[in-house]
Structures are given as structure tokens and as C-alpha cells.
Amino acid sequence: MISFENVTKHYEDGTLVVDRLSFTAPTGKLTILVGPSGCGKTTTLRMINRLIEHSSGKILLNDQSIEELDVVKLRRKIGYVIQNAGLFPHKNIVDNIAVTAMLNGATRHAARKTAMELLERVGLSASLANRYPWQLSGGQQQRVGVARALASDPEFMLMDEPFSAVDPVVREQLQDEFLRLQREIGKTIIMVTHDIDEAMKLGDQVAVLMPGGRLAQVASPAELLTSPKSPFVADFIGRDRGYRRLTFSPLQPQLPLQTEPTVDLGESVMRARAVAQGRWILVTGQNKPLGWFDLELATESTIELSDINLGSTFSPLSGNLRQLTDAVLSSPCQRGVIVDDEQQLMGTLGFDDVLDVLRASNKAVGL
């Protein structure tokens, strides 16, 4: 774990940038630092690997003060990923990654072997190994940056806006891949971001800093969304925090599911009309719901795959309230389809049912 105990940083000109900061980043978890520009996030991160020296208080790695460690040894324990990856322009990709393993004493051969394995682990093709950084896209460079930090198998990782230099679509891919990777490697990570959605998506816990480098709140994303400790935190988390909170609210097993009539793919439109409740009929194939068929637009006598409004409105029973709400809002007939883990139909829910579920969920957390 990484602990801050009453840590302060002021510069020689007297500027106080971190003010009596105390929090713990637990072992194997991802802690995110967020806060407005200039509130001391990067300073906080860089004090851990002593790129910036703190003025007072204690920073501990697993109960050992960072001041007791030789600075080179300290940095070898800590992987560091920065915005724009910071790769060496004159080294090819495999050597960019291998360099950290070699700093830790690995032979060139062993380090390159590790680098090739890591390349694959962060979702890059081995064929990129001999390219130079400028021959990769921004997203690929960021992945190399993560691989390089992992090459020395550090116990701790510090990441400063690692995904912010790429477009939103690539950023989301990188986040998903990183979450998968972290589930495997379980490093103790502190990450800085200015993107509150990223913080809520990735963080096991989120520390919100205020201007002046003071801690406003440290809590899990769900707790920050339900119980912001101050108007500053509520404001910072944003206006749509009620909607965001839905992601962290699992569905309760006792959903008021409605029985939904279905027909199989290839069945006759006439039979569909006989069983349907209104204009839309849910079509199944091998007992799994496939999508909705619009009886008003039926031109053939049987139901074909190409006529079905496919898939997007399904919510898994093991999912969350956001998926459920989205399933209903995206459905052409305002009925969200609920499926179990084997994609079997459980039933449907309409607008009113979802409102009841949302009401019950708010009540359960005292709202």
C-alpha cells in the first residue's frame, strides 16, 4: 500500500500546493486522484517516486518511509506512466520496453523476451516490435508506455493522465484493456486523471482534491456518487451523478418482470399477430431473444432475420440499473428485455416498472 500521512508541499517561493494530505492507496487496488487544474495531483504523484521532494509529513510504501530508501531502489519498485507515453524516440518498441527490465538487472536477451510477452499482454502485435515510436498511433504508444512500466514487474504503478492524449473511442478501448490487465496483475496503482468518467469507471477508490491541495473526500465511486461529503465534491462529480450512480447499482433479484409473448425466427407473421401485445413482437432463436419485429411493417408472410431490430435492448439479470434503464430507453417498444447469464429470456420491463425499480433503489440507499 501507499500511505500519505499529513503530507505538505510548498515551494521556495512559499506557494503551498499540497496541504496536510492523508490517505491510503490499498494494496492491489487502483486509486484515482481527481480535482480541478492546479490542485496538486501531479505533485502528489511525483512526491511518491521523489521526482518532487515533499516538505513535511510521511509517505510510506508498505509501512516503509520513502526517505529511508535509496532513490534509485525506490524508483525501481515503482512503474511510472505519463501522458504521451514519453518513449525514447531513437529506440525501437521492443527496446523501449526492455530498457526498464535491464535497469533492474535483466540481461538484454531476457529483457527483450519479457518485452515481447508484454507487447502481447497490452494488446499489441509482435510485428510492431521493430518499429519506432513515431511509426505508431497515439493509442499504440500509450500501450507501449504501460508495457514499459510493467517490464520491471514493479509492485507499485504511478500513472499520470495515461489515456488523455488519445481520442475518446481509443481512450475507452485503452481503459477496458487496462481494467482487464489490472484484474490479472493486481498492482497497487495511483492514477491521475482530469476525466471524472474515467475515475468512476476505473477507480476502486477515488480521492478528490480541492484547490490548495487539500483532500475533499476519498471513497469508492459508488459512495462518492451517493454521499458526496461537501457541495464541492457534489459539484465536481457533476450534475449527472444520479445517472452515473446507476452503473454501481446491481439489479435486485426480485424484479417485477412481465411475461413477454415470443415467436421463433421463421414463424408466420399471422401467428405473430395472434400472440403479440400491440405492434411489436419479440423474436427468439434457439430459445434466446434475438430482437423486435415490427408487425406494422411486415411485408413477408414469415419472420426473417433481416427484418428484426437486433439485440441492443437486452439487459442481463446480473447487470446494473444503468443497463436496465438503457434497455428500456433504447427499445423500439419501450420494453427492455431481461436475459440470464445464458442469454435466456427472463421477461421484460416497461417504463413504469423501471421507475419503480429506480425508486426502490434510491430508497435502499436512503435517498
Ligand SMILES: Nc1ncnc2c1ncn2[C@@H]1O[C@H](COP(=O)(O)OP(=O)(O)OP(=O)(O)O)[C@@H](O)[C@H]1O
Ligand atoms: N516549481 C514550482 N514553483 C512554484 N509553484 C509550482 C512549481 N511547480 C508547480 N507549481 C504549482 O503547483 C500547483 C500544482 O501543480 P500540479 O501540476 O501538481 O497540479 P495538477 O493538479 O496536476 O494540475 P493539472 O490538472 O493542470 O495538470 C500549480 O498551481 C502549479 O502552478
